[in-house]
Amino acid sequence: MQLGRECVLVATALGAVTGVGLALYPGLSPLSIGLLYLLAIIGMSLRIGRGPMLAAGVLSAVLWDFFFVPPRFALRIDTFQDTMMVAIYLVLAIVAGQTAARIRTQARRERMAADSERLHRTILEGVSHELRTPLAVIGAALENLENADAARSAQLIAEMRMAARRLNRQVGALLDQSRLETGALRPRLDWCDLTDLLQAAVTAARDALAGHPLSVSIAPGLPPIRADFGLMETALSNLVLNAALHTPPGTEIRLEAGRTADGARVFLRVADRGPGLPAALRERLFEKFERGERGRARGLGLGLSIARGFVAAQGGELVAEEPAGGGTVFAIYLPRCDPQPESG
Amino acid sequence: MSPAHPSVLVIDDEVQIRRIVRFTLEAAGFRVDEAETAQSGLARAATQQPDGIILDLGLPDQDGTQVLRRLREWSRAPVLVLTVRDTEESTLQAFEAGGDDYLTKPFSSRELVARLKAILRRVQAAPESAVIAFGEIEIDLAARQVRRGGIEVKLTGKEYALLQLLAQHRGRVVTHRQILRELWGPHAVESTHYLRVQMVHLRKKLERDPERPRHLQTDSGIGYRLVET
Numbered sequence: 001m002q003l004g005r006e007c008v009l010v011a012t013a014l015g016a017v018t019g020v021g022l023a024l025y026p027g028l029s030p031l032s033i034g035l036l037y038l039l040a041i042i043g044m045s046l047r048i049g050r051g052p053m054l055a056a057g058v059l060s061a062v063l064w065d066f067f068f069v070p071p072r073f074a075l076r077i078d079t080f081q082d083t084m085m086v087a088i089y090l091v092l093a094i095v096a097g098q099t100a101a102r103i104r105t106q107a108r109r110e111r112m113a114a115d116s117e118r119l120h121r122t123i124l125e126g127v128s129h130e131l132r133t134p135l136a137v138i139g140a141a142l143e144n145l146e147n148a149d150a151a152r153s154a155q156l157i158a159e160m161r162m163a164a165r166r167l168n169r170q171v172g173a174l175l176d177q178s179r180l181e182t183g184a185l186r187p188r189l190d191w192c193d194l195t196d197l198l199q200a201a202v203t204a205a206r207d208a209l210a211g212h213p214l215s216v217s218i219a220p221g222l223p224p225i226r227a228d229f230g231l232m233e234t235a236l237s238n239l240v241l242n243a244a245l246h247t248p249p250g251t252e253i254r255l256e257a258g259r260t261a262d263g264a265r266v267f268l269r270v271a272d273r274g275p276g277l278p279a280a281l282r283e284r285l286f287e288k289f290e291r292g293e294r295g296r297a298r299g300l301g302l303g304l305s306i307a308r309g310f311v312a313a314q315g316g317e318l319v320a321e322e323p324a325g326g327g328t329v330f331a332i333y334l335p336r337c338d339p340q341p342e343s344g
Numbered sequence: 345m346s347p348a349h350p351s352v353l354v355i356d357d358e359v360q361i362r363r364i365v366r367f368t369l370e371a372a373g374f375r376v377d378e379a380e381t382a383q384s385g386l387a388r389a390a391t392q393q394p395d396g397i398i399l400d401l402g403l404p405d406q407d408g409t410q411v412l413r414r415l416r417e418w419s420r421a422p423v424l425v426l427t428v429r430d431t432e433e434s435t436l437q438a439f440e441a442g443g444d445d446y447l448t449k450p451f452s453s454r455e456l457v458a459r460l461k462a463i464l465r466r467v468q469a470a471p472e473s474a475v476i477a478f479g480e481i482e483i484d485l486a487a488r489q490v491r492r493g494g495i496e497v498k499l500t501g502k503e504y505a506l507l508q509l510l511a512q513h514r515g516r517v518v519t520h521r522q523i524l525r526e527l528w529g530p531h532a533v534e535s536t537h538y539l540r541v542q543m544v545h546l547r548k549k550l551e552r553d554p555e556r557p558r559h560l561q562t563d564s565g566i567g568y569r570l571v572e573t
Binding site: 125128129132133134135136137138139140141143144148152155156159162163166298 | 357358360361363364365367368371402404428429430449450451452453454456
């Protein structure tokens, strides 16, 4: 709770007890009213932090002494018994408040630790699944290879190749993510031909693209872009791969390159007419190890995090857009810079 | 008797795993059916009535353990769990949910075939009868009598209950937790030492060599299983 709201709560609660006490005064003994204050303190301690709780403890003791402990309307205490009563009250109020606050902090810490452990387990399980599945395919295929005829051998080898490519991609993704996090990424910007770039991205994702019609369009007259070919290829192929994996078979995937309306930037867009993204997921998906709705998606959950990191390292921007006709669109924007005409 | 070409349903969301398992099983003489999700897996199990099921735990729409529980509400088809999860906890959960065997990926295809054949055999060799006989042992469930080589063996109440539980699930692992809950109640699920003591007694009375039990086998860390051969 905010400090301001905590102070309001303290003032309201102590004001209310004081009001009740004044209304019932001679009927209720000062001791009973003191217990009412203590009740309010304990009630509040379940809601507010340690600092305000300490202030509330002291303030309630002062109010009680001033309004109810004889001599009334003075901060003075005359008898030994009253002094003892107020002193004990003060100790109780402070200890009760601080203990409750400490218990609450402890509970919150435990909850956070449990959350983080759960997240950790989910991530570990995802990584283990992504690495072990292709290994399992390769291992089982190898065993079968021993007594297979030529046709079946070819089939098994194709499976192993595909599994090896997937394994390579996932290990690559883990390395890419750690390169991003350790700041070891040094993009080497050079002129890149868009046709080559889009072709390379499609090739890298070819296993997943089987069964998806693909269209590639590049706006006429678009100059080469300034980018790191390898990083841009990874970013684009991650987007293509996502489109292929998260839409039903047969869904068309479109790759488009062009200039923005104002001509200042170049965009590279991967669009599909699949089920689309819930608005709430659109930004969260860029976080690492985020796999969208629990369990529905496969993979490490690193593709978009890496793609965004790589694009940003080259001075660009990767966003999820909301297409008018449904489906999903991821767009990379790069500052446009035209190559200098050859001099001489 | 077992059909010449038993049918197996493979429930796994990874297409490559399904293809390689199909390849392996068809080479071993099985007929193979596939399902990609928990939902379609349960539906195919109901309509096709396969002789056995190979089940992945990490399915996209529902956890495999949950699938097992739902399957066990109406099906006794043996289930081999094939998963990347290699913790003791997930193994225990799979057995408790009604799994018959558990194999982790990466797996050996020869082992997969051998284990699948074993669980198919066990189910076929288990007619519903009041007398269960294996080796020199006879358990008469109706009379609550146990004979070894034709001579009655005196068992205590707990020993008999333990033997009966294993006999009812013969061929399958019964976890320590399941046994403890059944015999001693829910508060005792951690007290595995009760169980170990009873098992020592039972083996002494029934096994020829209690140190190397043939029928009352340990699945270390998991539970016990009654093996008939």
